Amino acid sequence: MEAAIVKEPETDHPCSENACAAGVSGIRDAVYVLNGKWKLPLIFTLTEGPKRFKDIQRSLGDITPKILSKELKELELNEFVVRTVYSTTPVTVIYELTPYSKSLKQVLHELRDWGINHRQRIVNSRKTKQ
Amino acid sequence: MEAAIVKEPETDHPCSENACAAGVSGIRDAVYVLNGKWKLPLIFTLTEGPKRFKDIQRSLGDITPKILSKELKELELNEFVVRTVYSTTPVTVIYELTPYSKSLKQVLHELRDWGINHRQRIVNSRKTKQ
């Protein structure tokens, strides 16, 4: 993982509709920072409040520590998450969302609802098929 | 790509908060079907109306035909996209969104806005750093 936080701006693709390119690259930019299997679930679970490493691991179900560690570092780099160490014994490490990542609230909300609904749709369609 | 359209339901992780697990797996389910670099941009570009293979390729900027073909097939399987062949000479192939995929409208809308905003934020922060 390099220090690069955003990829370079898209080469402007010639596009007949003006709004088109802007819309597509908006989506692409979002997908670029929120890529992978874990970032959105991870951010979502932190919307419930600050959590410790192990707690996050439990919330997410089956993420390995290596992956979780990597994801958290990327989210720190991109200023979604802040990591704080408390000198208790043993040390306590707290991860919490930055104010900026609150801007993802609507996205997460919509995505969660859609996901829940989508699963239900599949379950129903399986039932009617039998 | 097998016929599997959804992964099996999450093993229920024991989770103190009730809403927690549901929220996280909602997100995970959504991410599971919308994974990768291209699916969301692809669906988004089709919200502008039905398009031909080459047109989609142009809208997306730099996707190779192999990848585009694969993504379209997956979206067909998951009932987001319908492919129609017209017997013109040469044949015309039209891809368009299903009514179901219209349910992604809010998600796409939020994500696009967020992405546009996020890029602007980065650009600004680069300026102030110089």
Place this chain on the structure above:
DNA sequence: GATACCGGTATCCTTTGGGATAGTAATATC
């Protein structure tokens, strides 16, 4: 006859994502 367009395939390759497993120091608990 050469070139270009359309809707893809085929082949090859590199990168990454992500999982499995083990181990670490420091402390607390039985």
Place this chain on the structure above:
DNA sequence: GATATTACTATCCCAAAGGATACCGGTATC
């Protein structure tokens, strides 16, 4: 003294994602 917990890191490995390049048949255009 053995075991558990926390917050990780290290090592190894595999599969999937995705890109580069070339090519195909059919048609239209120059």
